[in-house]
Amino acid sequence: MDTERRKKSRKRKLTESQLIINELDKKAAQEKEHDSKKLTNDIIPRKPTVSIALPGSILSSVPTDELKTYVIGQVARAAALFNISELIIFNEMSTNPQALSARNINLMFVHVLKYLETPQYLRKIIFPKHPDLQHVGLLHPLNCSHHMKQDEWSEYREGVVLDRPSKKKRGSYVNVGLIKDARVDMCIQPGVRVTVKMQEPDINRELRHYRGSVVSPLEPFETDIYWGYLVRYAISFSSVFSESTYNQPYDLIIGTSDKGEDISSINFPNKFKHCLIVFGGLAGLETCLEGDDELKVEDVKLLFDYYLNCCPRQGCKTIRTEEAIFITLSSLQGKLL
Ligand SMILES: C[S@@+](CC[C@H](N)C(=O)[O-])C[C@H]1O[C@@H](n2cnc3c(N)ncnc32)[C@H](O)[C@@H]1O
Known part of the structure; x- marks a missing residue:
């Protein structure tokens, strides 16, 4: 291929990926507008909510699209198992000029999470064919209460x-x-x-x-039925904290790290409205803080009410984020969840 044709093909590829991003952003914006309208007009939740946040960049060390999809499936299963109300995928590298490819991974994360949360009978209507969804057939279903069959009656x-x-x-x-x-x-x-x-x-x-x-x-x-999770994309680490689906701030914020305090020694408050549990990426939450221009604190611990180590006797040198989500949520059961 001569240089001119190579240039044209590169340009076309870039335009295609930009189009996909634009399309997803537009869809996300429409959904957000609709959801937030409903939330503002109708109710602010009376029951406490629990949100978890993690960077989409955890997929960057996962070699194939099949495995990336599988990891997203694990996160979705953890959220559904522990009745998580909101999943926030954040861009860990908002100050990095190579953020375009990072955004692609983040959007794939959001796309697959939304797909899995949607009842099977609506998927074909809501989600047109898309490369992000190529391997979703490999995933275990979430089997939530709102994933109903055609002959099931429900309120x-x-x-x-x-x-x-x-x-x-x-x-x-x-x-x-x-x-x-x-x-x-x-x-x-x-x-x-x-x-x-x-x-x-x-x-x-x-x-x-x-x-x-x-x-x-x-x-x-x-009414006490677990009805799946909402998905929010945060364009930066700081917007995880500064924005909210619930039109109210998070009033209990937990960070997670192997450098945190042993969870077994903590007594949590028994009243909160919106709890947010934040997980870091491959290099932890300190790196998320470094990659954000808005947050001015020196020590990452200052962002949180609690900074928790949920596996104090870990046998591996590091715990992967998708593993830490299961460990943390099960350690918090009975204490907070
Ligand atoms: C690969 S680790 C990051 C590396 C690092 N050693 C750390 O924990 O800061 C990815 C993420 O998993 C979670 N994690 C790892 N070990 C944990 C532990 N012992 N307790 C709670 N969360 C943990 C944290 O959210 C962390 O940011």
């Missing part, structure tokens, strides 16, 4: 608004994964994912569709 169901006009424009139809669609009273843009509170059907009447109302995605969680 809540996740759905996607259909491009199907309703009579006199009175509301929208939603595919909720049942044989018949549900009609809701709100007029919503087609393609938007919504949580629907289903009205029990009258068994004596032949139904053309079910009826329901759109509620905050946090409502099922308020």
Whole structure:
């Protein structure tokens, strides 16, 4: 290939990856707008929430796309097993000029996490074919309460608004994964994912569709059903702390490290609204702090209410982040979770 053609092909590849990023950013922004609108308008959660944050860069040491996908699957399983309300993937290298490739890994992380959290019956509608999702078939399903079968009845169901006009424009139809669609009273843009509170059907009447109302995605969680996690992408380490899905600050912030305090000696407060547990990447949380221009503290411990070592007698020299998530969350069970 001559130099000119090589240049053109490189330029095309770059434009393609930029397009994918733009597309994902646009989708994320739309979802965020929709989710945050629902959260502000409806409810601020009354039940305590637990969020975990980790850098997408943990994938950079994982050699193949299959294995990268598998690691993301492990993180998603840990979150679902321990009822985590929000997963935050942050860009560890916001000050690094090579951030473009780092952003790709972060966005793949976000993309696969969202895919896994989505009920199977909505995946084909919400997620068009994409290279990030090429190996998701290898993953163990999350099997959460909202991942329902076509013949299962439940008070809540996740759905996607259909491009199907309703009579006199009175509301929208939603595919909720049942044989018949549900009609809701709100007029919503087609393609938007919504949580629907289903009205029990009258068994004596032949139904053309079910009826329901759109509620905050946090409502099922308020009634003690684990309804999956929300996913947030943080463009820098500092925005993990400064932004929030819940329109309220995190009031209990925990950092994790082998240099932290032995978890067995800690008594945690029994009241909090929004707990945030932060994990570092290959070089730990100190490096995340160094890679951020906004945070002015000298010592990383000062960012946290607790800085915890959750495996004080570790036999390996280092614990990988995806392992540390399981260890930390199970050590906190009964103490905090
Ligand atoms: C490869 S380690 C980072 C290296 C480093 N030795 C450290 O812990 O700071 C990746 C991440 O796993 C978590 N981690 C590692 N060892 C841990 C431990 N003993 N207790 C709690 N978290 C740990 C931390 O979040 C850490 O940033």
